[in-house]
Amino acid sequence: MxxxxxxEDEVVAExxxxxxxxxxGWGSRRKPMSLVRAILRSDVKxxxxxxxxxxxxxxxxxxxxxxxxIYGFVSLDSIPLEPHFRAARQSGxxxxxxxxEGMFQWGLYAAALRLPFLPTRAGIGSDVMRINxxxxxxxxxxxxxxxxxxxxxxxxxxxxHMNRADAxxxxxxxxxxxxxxxxxxxxxxRRFLSCERLVPTDDLLKEGPVQSLRINRMMTDGxxxxxxxxxxxxxxxxxxxxxxxxxxxxxxxxxPEAWATFERTYLQLPSEAEYQAAVRAS
Amino acid sequence: xxxxxxxDEVCVVACAEAWRGDGEILASPIGVVPTVAAxxxxxxxxxxxxxxxxxxxxxxxxxxxxxxPEHKVIxxxxxxxxxxxxxxAGRRHVMMGATxxxxxxxxxxxxxxxxxxxxxxxxxxxxxxxxxxNHPTSYWVPNHSRRAFVERVDVVSGVGYRRAAETGESxxxxxxxxxxxxxxxxxxxxxxxHSMRVRSLHPGxxxxxxxxxxxxxxxxxxxxxxxxxxxxxxLRLVRDVLDPSGLRTSxxx
Numbered sequence: 001m002x003x004x005x006x007x008e009d010e011v012v013a014e015x016x017x018x019x020x021x022x023x024x025g026w027g028s029r030r031k032p033m034s035l036v037r038a039i040l041r042s043d044v045k046x047x048x049x050x051x052x053x054x055x056x057x058x059x060x061x062x063x064x065x066x067x068x069x070i071y072g073f074v075s076l077d078s079i080p081l082e083p084h085f086r087a088a089r090q091s092g093x094x095x096x097x098x099x100x101e102g103m104f105q106w107g108l109y110a111a112a113l114r115l116p117f118l119p120t121r122a123g124i125g126s127d128v129m130r131i132n133x134x135x136x137x138x139x140x141x142x143x144x145x146x147x148x149x150x151x152x153x154x155x156x157x158x159x160x161h162m163n164r165a166d167a168x169x170x171x172x173x174x175x176x177x178x179x180x181x182x183x184x185x186x187x188x189x190r191r192f193l194s195c196e197r198l199v200p201t202d203d204l205l206k207e208g209p210v211q212s213l214r215i216n217r218m219m220t221d222g223x224x225x226x227x228x229x230x231x232x233x234x235x236x237x238x239x240x241x242x243x244x245x246x247x248x249x250x251x252x253x254x255x256p257e258a259w260a261t262f263e264r265t266y267l268q269l270p271s272e273a274e275y276q277a278a279v280r281a282s
Numbered sequence: 283x284x285x286x287x288x289x290d291e292v293c294v295v296a297c298a299e300a301w302r303g304d305g306e307i308l309a310s311p312i313g314v315v316p317t318v319a320a321x322x323x324x325x326x327x328x329x330x331x332x333x334x335x336x337x338x339x340x341x342x343x344x345x346x347x348x349x350x351p352e353h354k355v356i357x358x359x360x361x362x363x364x365x366x367x368x369x370x371a372g373r374r375h376v377m378m379g380a381t382x383x384x385x386x387x388x389x390x391x392x393x394x395x396x397x398x399x400x401x402x403x404x405x406x407x408x409x410x411x412x413x414x415x416n417h418p419t420s421y422w423v424p425n426h427s428r429r430a431f432v433e434r435v436d437v438v439s440g441v442g443y444r445r446a447a448e449t450g451e452s453x454x455x456x457x458x459x460x461x462x463x464x465x466x467x468x469x470x471x472x473x474x475x476h477s478m479r480v481r482s483l484h485p486g487x488x489x490x491x492x493x494x495x496x497x498x499x500x501x502x503x504x505x506x507x508x509x510x511x512x513x514x515x516x517l518r519l520v521r522d523v524l525d526p527s528g529l530r531t532s533x534x535x
Binding site: 026053071072073074075080081085086089090092098099100101102103105120121122123124125126127128130131145146147176177178179180 | 338339359361392393397398400402403405406408411416441448449450451452453
């Protein structure tokens with residue numbers, strides 16, 4: 001079994017301007033934030049971000065790294081609207097492809113299965129079809145029903161965060177919801193997994209049942225041990241969302257001076273370790 | 283003697299009524315009042331409803347909103363991707379919010395203004411397009427006003443009756459917009475052309491008040507009922523069990 005251990009900065013070194021990057025998790029839950037922060041430390045730009053969006057989208061938009069966002073929603077969960085994403089949309093700074101959130105899953109699944117599209121009723125009759133003129137419908141060859149052909153959302157890179165993993169890139173979720181992280185990995189050419197804790201392969205089943213091994217090593221190219229790597233999003237059961245910090249993040253968004261302070265204190269740091277130290281000191 | 287029902291409690295019961303008769307399907311409430319309402323429906327007249335804790339568990343016992351429960355009776359697992367399966371299979375009735383809603387039940391939660399360059403970006407489409415063409419949908423609008431009840435929505439997230447009819451059978455096949463519950467009234471689309479109708483007025487509210495707060499003409503039946511009052515048992519459940527912190531009051535304008 002290949003040893004796929006790597007670091008956030010090495011992962012980001014594989015990114016190039018203009019790439020399409022899928023980010024796992026859901027809203028402000030189990031986001032690979034240490035990898036997102038590593039992107040912020042790099043000079044990668046013009047990314048297309050594909051995400052059940054949360055602060056991953058907000059941070060990358062605020063830093064001007066995003067050309068386009070593909071999403072069904074962008075939310076901080078306990079704070080319904082993501083302020084940085086809103087600002088980016090309202091100023092026209094980013095292009096958007098806005099889908100129904102079930103269509104979004106279908107697009108990832110189509111890419112995972114190497115299909116050009118998957119059919120669904122979701123989207124039919126709504127303005128999803130108007131605002132995304134590239135979307136087409138197909139007619140069922142069996143009964144003539146017209147269905148939306150959700151195009152494959154193929155990714156250059158997928159970034160996901162798991163509770164546990166081994167050095168070979170097998171990943172384990174221990175919270176109640178796997179989200180769509182396996183689909184993100186399967187939809188991507190290069191797949192990177194961060195985790196709260198690396199454990200020996202033989203210990204994975206001591207951590208959780210076999211059903212929690214949602215990601216297997218065929219689906220990953222690199223694994224990063226990142227304790228608290230999902231901060232400030234939740235990483236159930238290892239930790240809950242840091243609501244105080246999220247509030248600080250969201251509030252600072254409304255005030256350029258407060259945002260500059262937030263960036264200086266937490267984002268313009270040379271390493272993830274220093275971010276974690278700054279959070280502990282706050 | 284139970285203290286008289288307040289407006290928020292009338293709204294809770296009115297929302298609960300949306301799920302009456304639904305049986306063994308997933309009730310998906312969005313917002314505090316709909317959540318208390320769905321749990322009330324299950325605890326009283328609709329015991330077979332399937333409810334989650336708002337995360338990935340199907341929970342059998344009545345949970346309070348806004349505070350950790352003493353005990354969760356977990357009867358099943360429903361992570362997000364399984365919700366989409368249930369949704370597309372049609373065994374679900376959602377009650378969503380609506381930043382804007384029109385005469386035929388088109389709903390907008392995506393953005394205000396031109397989608398290309400919105401004045402205000404809101405949640406995004408979320409699941410509204412898929413919900414509305416796959417299973418029953420109701421709406422909870424806590425602030426009945428001309429800002430919300432508009433002649434034309436800026437973006438169609440949830441598909442209304444006229445749009446569904448114009449689109450064709452794939453949109454109408456499982457399309458079923460049931461109720462719109464507001465802080466003033468209960469409305470439905472039980473008219474020949476599926477245009478919005480007043481179904482009942484909350485206590486003390488007049489037809490003129492509702493019409494005044496609505497940006498399009500409403501169908502008003504002659505024998506207009508008052509929204510039913512909560513029973514003592516419903517009030518006890520809402521106040522003591524389902525929402526002991528009173529979160530519902532802050533949602534009703």
